[in-house]
Amino acid sequence: MRDDADRFVNEVAERREEWLASRRRLDVTRERGWLQATPQGDLFVLMLEGTDPVAGNVAFAASREPFDVWFKERAGAMMAVDFDQPIPVHPELIYTSVPDDSAAEQAVAVAIPLLPGKTDAHRRIAAEVNGPRRAGFDAFHEHAGVTEDWWIQPTPMGDLVLLYLESDDLAAAMAHLARSRDDTEVWFKEATLDTEGIDWSGPPPALPEQLFDWRV
Incomplete structure (x- = not known):
């Protein structure tokens, strides 16, 4: 493509x-x-x-x-x-972080297929970071220097989680998450490994190409 x-x-x-x-x-x-490579094939991510x-x-x-x-x-x-x-289909917004009014140097939209049967579990992750884990997750964004929004979008191939990330250095933000031993961030990595099949403690998947x- x-x-x-x-x-x-x-x-x-x-x-x-x-x-x-x-x-x-x-x-x-x-x-x-953006063009996003996934195990199921290439996806085109459009943001209007x-x-x-x-x-x-x-x-x-x-x-x-x-x-x-x-x-x-x-x-x-x-x-x-x-x-x-x-x-x-229009995606369902399930999480938005505290906005940063400054202009970020980098931005990317990412499409990640949810594992079969894990959509409700991913919604529960969103409920946690919108609720009891909100302060800890806000602190993660501040330390990593990143903001993000999440959506869930059904597709014929299965449900996707759509992420929109802004940062002055996306690679540094992902490296922070990978090495972090903070309780909230470790919980987040374990929870998303279960729903996405991605181990954010290791090298991140390739980002989409704008x-x-x-x-x-």
Whole structure:
């Protein structure tokens, strides 16, 4: 998919003014995409910002504007998705950390498949860090220099947990988590090993590759 995605990004860049007009109609102010490798195959992670991205998604699906039609056909052929239909599933926000108002140097969206039958267990992790473990988890973010949001998204291949991370140094933040012996952070690593199958005490999985960051 990567080569075709690069060509598509270049084609959109050549039609920048049409893209701007399209997103202004949809009230979308920023559009970012990452390519995420998983054991189940490559995933494309899309993040939209605007007044109401869900309404923008519905309007985009219905649009017959020439650029929108081209965009939907081109992206749909690449991803095997019918963009004339609204994207049917919107993720469920289950956790958001204390925001940092400063501009982070790095940001990434990550898609992690949950192990079969572990979705409710992952929701319980979110309930813990939203509740009795909130102070300890806030301290982790401060020490690691990272903020994060979590969503759960059902897909035909199974449920995913979507993470959005911001940090001035994502590698350093992950290294902090890997070596930490703090009670809350050790609990978190053990709990997510059970739901994600990823051992955050070891080398982290490869981060997704950002394909584009388009701003109106």
